Amino acid sequence: MKLINTKLPGPKIIKTNIYKDRRGYLKETFRKNLFGKINFPFDVMSYSKKNVLRGLHLQIKSSQAKIITVTHGKIFDVAVDLRKKSKNFGKYVSLIISDNSDFSFYIPEGFAHGFMCLSDKCTVNYKCSNYRNPKYERTLAWDDPNIRIKWPNKKPILSKKDRNGIPLNLFK
Template sequence: MKLIKTKIPDLLILKSQVFKDKRGFLKETFRKDVLNKNLPFDVMSYSKKNVLRGLHFQSKYSQAKLITVTHGKILDVAVDLRKNSKTFGKYFSIIINQDDDFSFFIPENFAHGFLCLSKSCTINYKCSNYRNQKYERTLAWNDPHLNINWHIKNPLLSDKDKNKNQTFKELFFKS
């Protein structure tokens, strides 16, 4: 397993070691000796084509996430919410599919979202903190400040993602 840096500091790609033969494959998705993070909470998400989930974060008890696509294909997006970071308010996106030999590590204090590009997709998350509904926040997926190119105009959204989101300005530059 090898760590690969992205254009945003601390956002990493974990290149897996894959063992293939005629029966299929075995892929390592996490090794604590490579990514020295405590990730005690696992979550699995299933979505249909054109479902967009996010951009989610917790205002307190922030979660680092290791994202692995086990079925299908997604456009995965992470937004830097670290106020003292040179990349505060910037995003990084990557397409991940079930055949890729990597996982995507998102550190704490990032918003995360994804769009299902295939007929359906299943994503496995390893998280550093447990879900805490009291502190869950949603950053608007179509925020003009972020200007994320999702390659879709009308994704399928949950009520929360559609109606209970806030813009970057509302969240971080209140008057």
């Protein structure tokens, strides 16, 4: 298992080994020694149907680092840099992850996270560095014209919360 940089400083691909045989496979998804002092006390799992977009979410206090692993299906995953002093503020990194991928996606604190389900259905596991606190949750507009995320579908299925995301300029 090793960490690989992405085009933005912070988010990383967690390259894993997959051990396959005629029965299926075994894949490690987490090793604490790769993350030093970061603790991950909270895990979440979501199930989505095709074209569901979840996000872009973050907590403004008790911020969360996340490790994203897809256990069923395929997603288009996005992390947007919202660290106030970052020279990459408002820039994003995206990738496609599936249950067949030999990696997970590490997203550090200060990034908004979202994904779109590309398969008929998908299950996504999140390992989080802090507990969820609805009081501090914020949603960045998924279609903010200043970010210009190239979502695979321009008419996603959204929750009310995700339809009402706030623009990037309100995060400065």
